[in-house]
Every structure is written in structure tokens, then in C-alpha cells.
Amino acid sequence: MPDLPYKRIIMHWTVSGEGPDAIKYDRKFYHGLILKDGSFVRAVTLPANIPLKWGLPHDYAPHTASLNSWSIGLSFVGMAAGKPGVMGDLSAAQWRSGVLIAAAWAHRFGIPVQLPYDNKPKGGTEDSRGILGHCEVESALRIAQSGKWDPWYPMTDWPWTHSQPLAITAKDLQPVHRAIGDQFRAEVAAVVARLQAGETVAMPSGFDPLAN
């Protein structure tokens, strides 16, 4: 049995800048933050989003609407590039660190590397475990997220978005979000396979897979 019964990891991209003040504010909302250079900053402690008998502890990380219980929130920083209205870039180092950290936690907590799904309204089944971007929560699990599109923004220099039209509405973006999310999960799955084989995988600076 894993030491904490987490069901999923939800990836985010905060509207913050990259400075220490922004990180100080943002750390209340997530379990960890990934800086531009790929290094990791620990935030809310991991056990805080495991519900107790009476509900979530008061200091839980409120990263996703109506889906914080049993959900780890891991966020890239710097979406606002430190300036209001100016879009930042998600760096390659941030992406790679996100893959490594999600893989380490998936391995530790036994979280399957899949897009969670809820097909119950169509007479099917549901499995809310997995790894997904905030922007995938609403389409995958039917839990409204007020148009959130983070962190899978279709940047033109991401090779896997080239085949997708750069769309502007949340609905048009769904296949793009799915394509980027699938790419992320494929890379996470490759790292999990190495961890399961007992391989030592170098982790990002500041990240200890066993720390809470």
C-alpha cells in the first residue's frame, strides 16, 4: 500500500511572475512549484489533501475547483512573465522537471499514468485516478473549471501542437489540450517504467521523492 492514498496529479501553470514574492503567494495553492530553470520548490505538505473524517484539513492546497481531495497539485511558475497581461513561456527545463516529478509521485503512490475518465452518464464506468492538466479536468471528469486552460497552452514552438490549429475558444482547444496532455503522459510513463525497473533516475534540484 502506498503511504498516502493519492488518486491523481493535476498539473497547473500559475499566473504568477517568477520572483520570490510570487512564489511566496503561490505556494499556498500547490504542493510544489517548478521554477523556470526546472528546480523544485516544496509548498503545501503532501498529506494535506487527504481528507480526514470531517473533511480536508484547514491547510489543504486549493488548486482545482471541487477536486482537491486525493489530488496533488503541481504547478509551473511564470505564466504572467512577471508582467500583467504578458504571457510567459513554459521552459523545456520546466516541462522535463514536471515529467520527472509526476513520474516519481506516480511511482510512489501507485497512480496509474492515464487520463482519468467518467463515462457513467453514457452507461460506462469511471476511473478518476491518473495524471492530467487542469485544462483536462472538465472534459475528462465533468467537473466545471470556469474555462481554465492551464498548463497546456498551445505554444507554437511545441512540436506536438504544430498539427493542431491554434484555436481560441475553450471547446476548440480541447483536442489541443488532449494532444499535449497525452504527450506529457507518454513521457511520464517512460520514466515510471524506468523507476519500476529499479533504475536510478536523476531528479530535479530541490526535489526529494520521499519527502512530504
Ligand SMILES: [Zn+2]
Ligand atoms: Zn490551474
